[in-house]
Structure formats: C-alpha cells, structure tokens
Amino acid sequence: MNFSRRDFLQKSTAVATGVPLLMSMDIDYCEAATATPPDLSMGFPENAIRLNWNENTLGPSPLAIKGAIAGLKEGYRYALGSLLAPLLADYHSLDKDWVLMGTGSTELQRLAPATHLNEGGNVVSSLETWAGGLRVAEHMGVDVRRIDLIEEKGFAYDIEGLLNAVDDKTQMFIMVSPNNPTGTSLSYQELKRIADSLPDKVLFVIDEAYADYLPDNWGTGIDLLKAGYKNVLVTRTFSKAHGMAGLRSGYGLGHPDILKRITQFGCGPASTSIVAFGAIQGALNDIGHARQTRSYVERTRKFYQQKCETLNLHSVSGPSPFMMIKTGNRTSEIQQALKNKKILVGNGKSWNVPDYLRVSYGREKENEVFFRTLATLL
Numbered sequence: 129m130n131f132s133r134r135d136f137l138q139k140s141t142a143v144a145t146g147v148p149l150l151m152s153m154d155i156d157y158c159e160a161a162t163a164t165p166p167d168l169s170m171g172f173p174e175n176a177i178r179l180n181w182n183e184n185t186l187g188p189s190p191l192a193i194k195g196a197i198a199g200l201k202e203g204y205r206y207a208l209g210s211l212l213a214p215l216l217a218d219y220h221s222l223d224k225d226w227v228l229m230g231t232g233s234t235e236l237q238r239l240a241p242a243t244h245l246n247e248g249g250n251v252v253s254s255l256e257t258w259a260g261g262l263r264v265a266e267h268m269g270v271d272v273r274r275i276d277l278i279e280e281k282g283f284a285y286d287i288e289g290l291l292n293a294v295d296d297k298t299q300m301f302i303m304v305s306p307n308n309p310t311g312t313s314l315s316y317q318e319l320k321r322i323a324d325s326l327p328d329k330v331l332f333v334i335d336e337a338y339a340d341y342l343p344d345n346w347g348t349g350i351d352l353l354k355a356g357y358k359n360v361l362v363t364r365t366f367s368k369a370h371g372m373a374g375l376r377s378g379y380g381l382g383h384p385d386i387l388k389r390i391t392q393f394g395c396g397p398a399s400t401s402i403v404a405f406g407a408i409q410g411a412l413n414d415i416g417h418a419r420q421t422r423s424y425v426e427r428t429r430k431f432y433q434q435k436c437e438t439l440n441l442h443s444v445s446g447p448s449p450f451m452m453i454k455t456g457n458r459t460s461e462i463q464q465a466l467k468n469k470k471i472l473v474g475n476g477k478s479w480n481v482p483d484y485l486r487v488s489y490g491r492e493k494e495n496e497v498f499f500r501t502l503a504t505l506l
C-alpha cells in the first residue's frame with residue numbers, strides 16, 4: 129500500500145473516529161488500512177436476483193435496524209443474550225427459564241442431537257426436509273431413519289410411517305413445520321398425536337423457523353409446551369419473517385432441563401452478538417413488520433400460483449415464503465440456465481425432491497423477471 133499517513137487522513141472517513149486515537153498510540157495503521165467498502169455480495173454477481181436462500185427481501189423492521197445500529201456502536205462490548213429471554217418469554221407467554229438464545233436456530237438444531245443422542249440410539253425424521261440437526265446425528269454415527277413425505281397427497285407428512293419407525297431405541301423425533309422445501313404444516317392435532325405417541329424419553333424437536341407465516345391461532349409446538357409436554361424442544365428464528373437472517377438470531381423453547389443440557393455445549397451467554405441483541409429488541413417492538421411480511425408472502429404465493437398455472441407447471445407450496453416448481457428431469461439444466469442469467473434458485477435435489485426447483489419469493493420486480501425468464505427456458 130503506497131498511502132502516506134497524510135493521504136490516508138485526507139481520504140479516510142476514519143478521521144472522525146478512531147484515527148486520532150491510533151495516532152496518539154503511534155500505530156502505523158496506514159499500511160493495512162484501505163478505504164474499500166466491504167464486499168457483501170457473498171460471491172454472487174452484481175445485481176443477481178437471489179431467490180435461492182429463503183431470505184426475506186423486505187429486510188428487517190426499521191426498529192430492528194435502529195436497534196442493530198445502537199448495538200453496533202457498542203460493538204466493543206459483549207452482549208448477554210440471556211437478558212433477552214424474559215422478552216421472548218413474555219412474547220410467547222412462557223416462563224423465562226423456558227427460553228434459550230442461539231446464534232440462529234441452527235445452533236439449537238445442531239446442539240439438540242449433540243447433547244441428547246447416544247451411541248446405539250436412533251433418530252426418526254422425514255426425507256424431503258431441511259436437514260438441520262440430522263447431519264450432526266449422522267456424523268455421530270447414530271441410525272437416522274428418514275421417512276418419505278407423500279407426494280400424491282401434496283407432500284403431506286406420513287405420520288403413520290414416522291411413528292411406525294419409532295422403537296425402543298429411538299431417542300429423538302424431528303419435524304419441520306412449516307416444512308422447507310414443501311411448506312407442509314402440521315396442525316395442533318397432528319403435533320399432539322405425535323407427542324402422545326412418543327415415549328417420554330424421546331426428545332420431540334420441532335423446527336418452526338417459518339411459524340410466523342402461519343395463520344393466527346394456528347396451534348404450534350409452543351402450545352404443546354403450554355399443555356405440559358416436557359419432552360418437546362421448539363426452535364424459532366428472527367431470520368425469516370423478521371428479515372434478520374444475517375444477524376443470526378434464533379432461540380429454543382422447552383423445558384429448562386433440556387435447555388440446560390444444550391448449554392453444556394453451546395448457546396452460551398455469548399451466542400448473541402450485541403448487534404443482534406439490539407435488533408431483536410427492535411423487532412419485538414415492531415411485530416407488525418413480520419405481519420406485513422406474512423401478507424406480502426400470501427400475495428406473492430398467489431402470484432406464483434397464477435404464473436405456474438399459465439406456464440402449465442405443477443407447484444407445491446404452503447404458508448412459507450417459497451414455492452417448489454416442478455421442472456422434472458430438466459431441473460438442473462433450467463437452474464443452470466437461470467444462473468447464467470444471474471437468477472439464482474434452489475435445486476430440489478438438496479432436499480431429495482430433484483424434480484423441483486425451490487424458489488424463494490423475492491421482490492415484485494424480481495419475481496416478474498424470474499417468470500419471464502423461466503418462460504423462455506421451458
């Protein structure tokens with residue numbers, strides 16, 4: 129770097145903040161410092177239409193952004209994520225000891241098997257689903273039993289088949305509702321049927337990353353907790369309806385004994401960054417934002433359904449912010465052709481549905497461009 133200290137001081141916005149301090153410490157930071165903005169493209173081309181990662185393109189609530197910025201200014205401090213537990217407990221009408229913060233809900237999904245499975249046991253879950261903690265279970269050498277969803281019934285869960293796979297060695301039963309990628313959602317009666325069928329020693333993990341998109345009053349795993357089931361762990365996240373995927377803010381809800389066991393390996397007080405700590409408080413003060421997101425997703429789903437009908441394409445979706453579109457044995461070819469045009473979508477083979485594209489709803493313009501382009505590739 130051929131910057132002189134004077135050049136740097138003239139050009140850098142850092143003059144107003146840290147530079148005088150660094151100068152007084154006689155640190156020659158100029159060799160390393162650059163004025164280049166950070167690259168946040170994640171390796172995707174400029175102006176790419178990113179419909180591949182189930183992100184909420186409406187972004188976070190303005191209050192969450194405000195909270196994040198306030199947190200950023202305190203970035204030199206550690207945050208005590210556990211202080212958020214009472215807020216979330218209030219929000220869900222649970223006791224604060226029943227809440228555990230994680231670096232995204234993924235941390236909890238992965239730690240649940242890591243802390244609750246032993247050699248010789250087995251896990252029961254579905255095949256066409258987000259693998260979350262299942263990879264950890266597989267890595268641990270545990271027998272993972274994955275049951276097909278029923279395609280002829282619109283990818284309904286095969287609850288009978290799942291429960292039949294449970295035996296005296298089963299230690300964990302994992303469901304995703306609403307499911308990724310099919311959108312399949314379990315009713316309270318179905319959840320209760322599963323919970324009632326499982327022996328108390330089996331941990332019933334319910335991944336509810338997309339629960340904020342369900343209609344009001346839809347019974348979820350949280351209602352099982354309120355009904356007194358002590359072997360249930362529900363995971364939730366701010367990544368989806370709250371538009372905070374990059375802030376890595378999730379949490380688990382369950383009996384304190386389950387949560388305590390998880391904290392032996394992670395989800396400690398330092399699992400929440402202070403930026404997320406501020407943002408979560410803002411998001412909780414603006415639940416209307418997540419509701420607006422839900423309305424947007426409902427509208428967009430209808431738009432996608434109409435477009436698929438016009439193009440004579442079969443589609444599968446639920447309340448969650450994405451749709452599976454059947455493109456048969458041309459799926460990978462079409463995905464690549466879209467990618468060549470800087471439109472990124474998921475390939476169902478990642479979730480064992482290779483005949484489908486999985487398309488996350490984007491902004492209105494992006495959705496229109498996607499369908500216009502898809503039409504040219506069929």
Ligand SMILES: Cc1ncc(COP(=O)(O)O)c(C=O)c1O
Nearest residue numbers: 232233234258308337365367378
């Ligand atoms: C079903 C499901 N669970 C969990 C996650 C990840 O959530 P988080 O960002 O909270 O780790 C995803 C991400 O796409 C998901 O689809």
